Amino acid sequence: MTFWNLFGGGDGARLQLMLDQYEQEQGGSDALQAATFAWGNPYYTKVSLATLGDKPPDVAVAHATRATNLARAGLLTEITEDVLASVGLSSTDFTPKVWESTVLDGKAYAIPLDTHPFVLFYNKTVCRDAGLLDADDELVPIQGTEQWEAALAAAKEVTGAYGASVATVSETATPWRFFQTLYSQRNGSTPFLSDGGTELTFDEALVADTLAYLQGLTGSGLMPQATDYAGSQTLMFTGQSAFYLQGEWEITTAQSVEGLEFGMVPVPTLFDQPACQADSHAFVLPTMERSPDQLERAMGFVKSMLDQSLAWAEGGHVPAYLPALRSPEYAAMEPQSDYAEAADYAVYDAPAWYSGSGSNFENIVGAQIGLVMQGIASPEEAIASMRSQLGTYARTADPLS
Amino acid sequence: MSAPTITQPGVAASQPLRKDRMRAGDTKPAWLFIAPFALFYVLFLIWPTIYMVVASFFNTSIVQEGFGSFAGFGNYQEMLTRPEFWSAMWHTLQFTIYTTPPLVVLAFLFAILANRVRRGQALFRLAFFVPFILPSAAIALIWNFIYTPASGLLAVVQGWFGVEAPSPVLGTPSIAMVGIAVTTVWWTIGFNFILYLAGLQDIPRELYEAAALDGATPWQQIRWITIPMLSRTTTLVVLLQIIASLKIFDQVYLMTGGGPGIATEVALGLITTSAFTDFRVGAASAASVLLFIVIVIIAVLRQLIDRAQERRA
Structure with a gap:
């Protein structure tokens, strides 16, 4: 075997x-x-x-x-x-x-076997000091960009460094997951690709606006402009940022950090509807x-x-196996059950022969989003580059059929 | 027996005995000796090359039977009009430009220095050569650690000099290729170093002694004895280095995966991705043929320059 x-x-x-x-x-x-x-x-x-x-x-x-x-x-x-x-x-x-x-x-x-949504990790010690926790020591729900930015600003006061961290360097999947989560929360967001990838159907105005929002978060210092996968975790683990965004699988890494008190929740709905990037x-x-x-x-x-x-x-x-999902043991798992609902509004990558987790599509789009968050590319430049690179794939005859 | 015996009839005629023996009995065993190599050569070099040229005119997919539908020059047109292809070709050239001069000049310098050391020469030889025997995967791990943003070795050293928040080397499009080039120089300098050291030890000592008696300074000795005497080695080193640099793949694949964006994507990376990840063997073949043409042009150019130099000399 x-x-x-x-x-x-x-x-x-x-x-x-x-x-x-x-x-x-x-x-x-x-x-x-x-x-x-x-x-x-x-x-x-x-x-x-x-x-x-x-x-x-x-x-x-x-x-x-x-x-x-x-x-x-x-x-x-x-x-x-x-x-x-x-x-x-x-x-x-x-x-x-x-x-x-x-x-x-x-x-x-x-x-x-599973669904693995992109979620929000939070450092309880920092959030407590920033007054972001309720009486049960859980994160007070955040809704909308105003509350989000206020929470990050309050956390930044406490940490002296950042409010939240997400990987932007040497990473394509993470910037894509973060972007896709926020883009999918917006009314009128269309799938990036359609017709098996032959059409680029993203809503350019919404993409540009979402990218500009991400750039604003890193540009204002609420989030770091340049940090890699491990660095973005370390920031939250060591109390230099209150929040950390990544797939829920990093729970194991977080648990292995001695003395770290943390919680996990679905990514807050910053825009019109709950959504999060995911795969299975x-x-x-x-x-x-x-x-x-x-x-x-x-x-x-x-x-x-x-x-x-x-x-x-x-x-x-x-x-994804219902006997496990519906078991009382799972319901009792903390913080796993706190974000399980995210699987209900999970957004999968649009189907195309060049798309999916870790695919050319994610590499192309994610790299540009990373550059925008680093402040190296403007949203317009990033969109032009995505269009040009994805266009080559969209025009190419599907090698699978 | 020398090669001219076979290829030059004029010379061969003066040695009829040898030539006859060649014809009568020797060719069969000769072919037998060549056969094992020839078989592999045809199977793994000649045949794939023919296959590549043929496939470049078809929409060949690795997951479909046969060559697929006829594409004419479609694959070539796609590659020649695709910005990523040109950027990959440029990055390959850029890498060659970044690495060849330092790998030749520094190897030469270090070889001269190591050759002059009286005690512990073995240590210096070893120190320069050891990185070369490490596999590319180990090299990538070491240098990825050095380049790690914020906490890596380089960032720490930059911190000592007061550089706050330095740009991550492998994460910044404009300097990522420089980072890979530095890694490569460190990694492969040992090979050229050894070639130069061997060349240096072939230069007769008397030449230096005579020059010293005539009052030549050490610099003059290097300029008028060492450099000319090593010109053959230099020719070899430059040619091998250019070819090796044009074949750049491992370090990029392992360290940046072609990123950030496509800032370090090189020709072989693009070809590999097209063929084995995108399954598009036809398109990848067209790109390979184009790269092949570029390498042939560069090799011929170098040959011509060499010949012109020899004639002048």
Whole structure:
């Protein structure tokens, strides 16, 4: 049984515990060979080439937004109800929204594990001093840009450095997630891409305005202009900023910081409606000649992982497996259950052969957003660059069909 | 037996015995000796090159059977009109311009210095050469740490000199390539250094002794003995360095992934992404053919300049 994934950091450590559990069930460490590869395009390139070269793993992890492209390229085995039933599962065991995201032309190609929304972390010590917590020591809900900026300003007073931090340097995914969260909160925001990526359909005025807003937050010193992924965390962990925005998976890193009191909530609704950028991790079965035995073993592994959904949820992810999501144990998990609602208004990246988590689309758009937040590019320059680069992809014949 | 025996009939005629032996019995074993190499050469170099040229005229996709639909010059047109392609070609050239002069000049300087050291020469040789044996992944980790914004080694040192909030090297489009070039100079200087050191040790000592007797200063000795005597080494080093720099891929892929934006995306990065991430082998082949043409032009230009210099000399 071979299994490939792209989980680093806290996710990687959490996964290892689940894999150990599986090995124990199977009676020995010979039962499983798991390999972790570099996140994003390098991982999907590897999975694609291995499948084309007829040496794929039995099971691999894929983002929901990437799995559909792998399926269109003919690289995935269909997940039929029969296949699910062989380990006592059914498509109704999963959050409908997540399940739907893995379906292509009425056929499912992935078994979802979770939803991972972009959320707001807050340092309780700093927020308490800034008067941002209620009597229960929870963050007082923030609504609208005015309250948001006031909260950041109050926090900045306490920290002496920043109000909130988000990665802008050497990162494309994070700036995109932050931007997409705020852009999707606005009335009239249209999907970035349509018609399978052949049309660029973002609302230019709204994008420009949202970018200008982000630039204002960093330009005024409420947020840092230049900080990388690790740096943005360190700022919040060490009390130099009150808030930190990132995917919920960083909960593991935050928990490992000694003496840090923190909480997590959905990203506040700064504009018209609640929304947050998200994706889902799912299991896929790469195309290969499988004996019924091999298929059963692969599905047995997937089932074992799903059964450990609560362990996975400890790492921050919102389970997609309903028995876990609806369990009282999950409801009792703090701060996991505080932001679980974010999965309900999760916004996935627009489908296109070049889009999805860690894709060319995110790289192109995220890089420009990062430059805007660093104050190096103006919103207009960033939009022109996005248009020109995305235009090449939009005009290119889809290599998957 | 020397090469002219086979290629120059005039010379061969004067050595009929050898030539006959070549023809009668020796060619078969010769071919056998060549065969293992030739097989790999054809399989992994000649055939892929032919495949590349053919695929560049088709909408070849790695996930579809065969070459796909005929595209004519469509792929070439796309690449030649695509700003990212030109920017990637420029970045490759930019990297070559940034790295070749320091890697030649500094390697030469360090080799002369190391050659003059009387004690502990082995240590200096080792110190300059050791980075070269490290894999690119290790190099990328080391330098990513050095360049880490705010908390990295460079930022700390800049802090001592009162530079507050220095621009992150790999995060600023205008200097990211400089950062990669500095990394590369540190990493690969050992190779050129060793070539120069070997060249230096081939220069007869008598020349220096004679020059010293005639009253030549150390600088004059370097200028009129060392540099001319090393001209062949320099020719080799420059050619190898230009080719190596044009093949830049690892450091960029590992350190910036072509970013920020596409500020450090190089030709091979664009080709790899097009072929294996976007699955567009046809478009990637067209870009490869264009890069191939550029490298051939540069190699020919250098050859011509060399010949002109030799004629003058």
